[in-house]
Amino acid sequence: MEEELEVLKSIYCLPGECCIDGNEVKVLLHVNGDLNSSEDRKKSGDTKIDVQVVLDITSNYPEELPVISVLSDKIHRNILLEVKKNVHKQLEPYIGSPMICEIFNAFQKQLEDRKEVVFQALDSCNSAKHDNHSNLDENLIWMTLLHLDHMRSKNRYIKTITKWTENLNLTGRLIFFERLILIVLQGHHHDIKEYVNRQRSVNVDVDSRGQSCKERMLSVLSEQKMQDTNMRFQDFSVIDFYAAKELEDFFTHWNMRDLFVSHVKHLHGVCL
Secondary structure, X not given: OHHHHHHHHHHOOOOOOEEEEOOEEEEEEEEEOOOOOOHHHHXXXXXXXXXXXXXXXXXXXXXXXXXXXXXXXXXXHHHHHHHHHHHHHHHHHHOOOOOHHHHHHHHHHHHHHOXXXXXXXXXXXXXXXXXXXXXXXXXXXXXXXXXXXXXXOHHHHHHHXXXXXXXXXXXXXXXXXXXXXXXXXXXXXXXXXXXXXHHHHOEEEEOOOOOEEEOOOOEEEEEEEOOOOOOOOOOEEXXXXXXXXXXXXXXXXXXXXXXXXXXXXOOOOOXX
């Protein structure tokens, strides 16, 4: 058996490929994808799959097969079991003869023969994970803080904003304090993005000549996922404040004090 192990080490000679510890022999096999692998697979680094085959060589070797384990975090367990079953059948003629190298050769061939199935299953798994992740993101609630420079046609502007938030199922507050105008929006990220796009691309106000114009002075002060500590608005409404302390208390009450300190406190007109 010593000669077999020396041959094995000469074949799998790269760092980490072969490890021998007493009667336990571990070899790391590789299954390489096609050169024309999908872009998603290339990005995820799944163009090569590692498979570890472990032999526990019993005292009756070679009169009986070693106890074989096959491990991979990228190949489905059912595929690995099928490969192992076929290898056992393939090795039956070698019982009674040296077979350690043949075991690993058999595993490599079985894996190569199933390469297309292995990578198709991996692509399907990655796609499902991506879809689940996308669905999870879709279900998250975001909160965005916007700053408007001015409103010349206030009633028209408020009516338009209220209509959009209703159409996009957004909640929040339109806040007025002296010359300061803020909008807090809560909802799904794609709906908030659509709202911002509308406000920047649709005529919502009038210019100094009284002609309809788009919003050129909209600033996104903050955009973040809702935290467990944040409170949800149940509707969208307009609120006026007449003192800076009232404005601060509003953000504190709704567990948004971090937004106030980071983005609102230093805006023009807010003096505490």
